[in-house]
Amino acid sequence: MRKRFVIVGAGVGGLATALRLAHRGHEVIVLEKTGEVGGRNRSQTVNQCEFDGGPSLMMMLDPFRKLFEDVGERMEDHLQISLCDPSYRVFFRDGSQIEGTPNIARMVDQITKLCGAHEAEKYPKLIGDLGELYRESIPNFVRTNYLKAREIVAPGQLWRVIKHGMLSNLYKKIEKRFDDPRLRMLFTFQTMYLGLSPFRAPFVYGTLTYMEYGEGIWYPQGGLPAISGAIAQLAMDRGAEIRLNCPVARISGKEAELESGEVITADAVISNADLPYTQRRLEKQPTPPKYRNSCSAFVLYLDYEGSLPKLLHHNVFFGRDYRDNLEALFGEPRMPDDPAFYACISKRSEPGRAPTGHENLFLLIPCPNLECPWTETAQESLKSQVFQRLADEVGFDPSRIRGMEMRTPEDWSRELNLHQGAAFGISADLFQSAFFRPKNRSLFDKNLYYVGASTAPGNGLPMVLISAELLEKRLIHDKVMTDGYVMPDFSENLPEEASWTRE
Ligand SMILES: Cc1cc2nc3c(=O)[nH]c(=O)nc-3n(C[C@H](O)[C@H](O)[C@H](O)COP(=O)(O)OP(=O)(O)OC[C@H]3O[C@@H](n4cnc5c(N)ncnc54)[C@H](O)[C@@H]3O)c2cc1C
Numbered sequence: 001m002r003k004r005f006v007i008v009g010a011g012v013g014g015l016a017t018a019l020r021l022a023h024r025g026h027e028v029i030v031l032e033k034t035g036e037v038g039g040r041n042r043s044q045t046v047n048q049c050e051f052d053g054g055p056s057l058m059m060m061l062d063p064f065r066k067l068f069e070d071v072g073e074r075m076e077d078h079l080q081i082s083l084c085d086p087s088y089r090v091f092f093r094d095g096s097q098i099e100g101t102p103n104i105a106r107m108v109d110q111i112t113k114l115c116g117a118h119e120a121e122k123y124p125k126l127i128g129d130l131g132e133l134y135r136e137s138i139p140n141f142v143r144t145n146y147l148k149a150r151e152i153v154a155p156g157q158l159w160r161v162i163k164h165g166m167l168s169n170l171y172k173k174i175e176k177r178f179d180d181p182r183l184r185m186l187f188t189f190q191t192m193y194l195g196l197s198p199f200r201a202p203f204v205y206g207t208l209t210y211m212e213y214g215e216g217i218w219y220p221q222g223g224l225p226a227i228s229g230a231i232a233q234l235a236m237d238r239g240a241e242i243r244l245n246c247p248v249a250r251i252s253g254k255e256a257e258l259e260s261g262e263v264i265t266a267d268a269v270i271s272n273a274d275l276p277y278t279q280r281r282l283e284k285q286p287t288p289p290k291y292r293n294s295c296s297a298f299v300l301y302l303d304y305e306g307s308l309p310k311l312l313h314h315n316v317f318f319g320r321d322y323r324d325n326l327e328a329l330f331g332e333p334r335m336p337d338d339p340a341f342y343a344c345i346s347k348r349s350e351p352g353r354a355p356t357g358h359e360n361l362f363l364l365i366p367c368p369n370l371e372c373p374w375t376e377t378a379q380e381s382l383k384s385q386v387f388q389r390l391a392d393e394v395g396f397d398p399s400r401i402r403g404m405e406m407r408t409p410e411d412w413s414r415e416l417n418l419h420q421g422a423a424f425g426i427s428a429d430l431f432q433s434a435f436f437r438p439k440n441r442s443l444f445d446k447n448l449y450y451v452g453a454s455t456a457p458g459n460g461l462p463m464v465l466i467s468a469e470l471l472e473k474r475l476i477h478d479k480v481m482t483d484g485y486v487m488p489d490f491s492e493n494l495p496e497e498a499s500w501t502r503e
Contacts, residue, residue: 001486002026006256006266008248008282011039011416012461013452014272015231015242016067016468021475022238023071025486029264030240031256033247038228039272039416040423040453041461047303047403049360050353052225054299054423055461056344056362057193057314058218059211062138063465064227070469071234078230080221084349087217088314091393092182093338099312100186102216115180122177126187130210133164137204141166142457145470146435147477166204167430173203185322187213189340192366194459195294195424197330199323202430211462217314219349227461248273251282253447268447268480270471275426275438275454276419285444292432294424294459295329296369296409298382302361303354303403310394311361313348317341317389333368335378341365341386358402367409369422374409425454433458440471441478449474 003026007014010032022028036042040054058064058081068075075081086099098114101107104124111120140160144151151157161167174187188198190208198205220226232242250257255265271278279288319325319338328336344362347354354360365382367374390396409421418425426432437456442448451471453459458467476483 001482003267003481003486004029004265005268005270006031006251006264007270007272007451008251008256008278009033009039009272009452010037010228010232010242010244011272011452011464012041012228012231013464013467014039014270015228015235016465017270017272017451017471018240018242019067019071019231019235019238020468020472021481022235022240024481024484025239026481028235028240029266030235030242031246031248031258031264032242032244033273033417034415035244037232037242037244038225041224041228043223043225044301044405046301046360046405047358048355049301049303049358049403050223050346051301051360051362052223052344052346053407055224056346056364058220058224058227058461060215060462061218063462063469066469067231067465068234071238073234078234079226081218082221082349084217084219084313086312087212088316089310089312090186091315091317092185093318093320095393096182098182098186100213102213107213111183114182119178119180119183126177127210127214129164130206131214133166133204134207134210134214136160136164137166137207141204141434142463143466143469145440145456145474145477147474152435164203166202168203169199170201170203170205171198173206174198181322182318185318189316189318191428192295193424194428195296195366195422196428197326199326200330200429202433204433205428219313219346221350223346223350223353224461248282250284251278251448253442253445266447268449268475270449270451272450272452274416274418274452275450277417278450279442280419281417283442283444283448289438291419291426291438291454292429293369293371293420293422294427295333295366296412296421297407297423298365298367298379298409299407300361300363300365300383300386301405302359302363302401304359304361304396304400305357305402306359306397306400307357308345308359308361308390308394308396311343311345311348311359313345315343317343317386317393329366329368333372335367335372335381337385339365339367339382339385341389343390369420370409370413371420374421379406379408419454424459425452428458440467440474446478447480 044051044053191201247259342364412418413421
């Protein structure tokens, strides 16, 4: 009854799967290429400043809570979270600003100040509608493995799609509701979290806008990597073994071969490494499927001496031309001119993350993936445009930088094996979402499974946690394991004098 699972990759998807399977009593071995757990969600240090290496917005708490509850724990006993309110400050190119908040009354007030009551009065209805969309789409279209026909073509499903106009264009739907272009940006840019343009996204992704404005943005003490750490610790407490610095070279459903040549056998192998990379490099499929990729991210981690009081914990800067900016990333890829970007100072929520008199400034500039070659010139141009904008609007002075690290599309590809440096995995466009998203089992090997951002249901920490939920259900459905707990067999470890227990 007790099975042995090998998981390739200790990203949040691999760790959550390890925890779920180890909790059921199975033998779990996680093989991670790098020297740390967390994958994209790990920490970065520059001098005395600590940063979230990738994700910095904790949203949609339900999948986080569910993971802990499913293994008999309470999230609050492992993560100390607090609401960021205001969620963020937004800087528009015309010099105007707004602070997003999950408090509806205050948000109405903010919109009134930005562009008048006639726009603000439409806001509560938007949030109500998006809330309904969210509550219907997550259980019916996201938390499903699409293994039965009724999950795909049932009249109830079709009715939901039609009722909410889920497949209509997100930007166009928001454009119809609001006249002010700044509000259109404000309520659509969230698809960028999936590395997807709102001009190319279906309306169902309005659920992301709801997550932000309906439920708010949360922060765990220690930063988002604390989530990876908490899950890894619990998985190990349940008996999972996590081996770091163990790059895997080849997998099948029955074994994983490390680059060192060691072969580890298993009842099933699960790859948490990026799906296109897994299929090409680990499974070595002769004709791997071609996917459309998300954009990438140029990330800068700065130890800044001085203070930047105009910046909150989270800040969004829009460029001059929203549409052109997005076309540069998702159309014919090119480096954006006057790029939109995100700035984060987590010290605002946790002062200990940077020394007194310093700011831990994290900058994320969305950029094309490696389909558009990354060059030194592109890098310098993006960096200097962003530094100039910060100097003009928040008093940033580059001469006060005391240390800097960066991650380019090439780094995402080299360090974490993200195909084409696409930082958000394969794109979440209409034909790579929901039913069309790659399933969590290999088509070529019935014992080989996938978990993580490029498989179902999608990218982002909450989706990756749901991906581990779906995989657990799939393993039960496929009878790889039963829906119950198995007692570990400790008999071989029993001391001689206790041998009677084996009779
Ligand atoms: C810059 C950035 C900002 C983001 N912001 C947010 C945010 O604010 N909120 C949010 O919810 N999400 C955000 N995301 C998305 C989120 O980080 C990802 O969806 C999530 O972390 C992906 O987890 P994963 O387990 O699927 O994959 P990964 O984190 O990529 O983990 C895969 C693991 O597999 C390992 N691996 C790869 N190949 C091998 C091999 N051959 N052998 C052994 N191990 C291997 C890798 O080293 C890695 O540790 C962001 C992502 C990025 C890049």
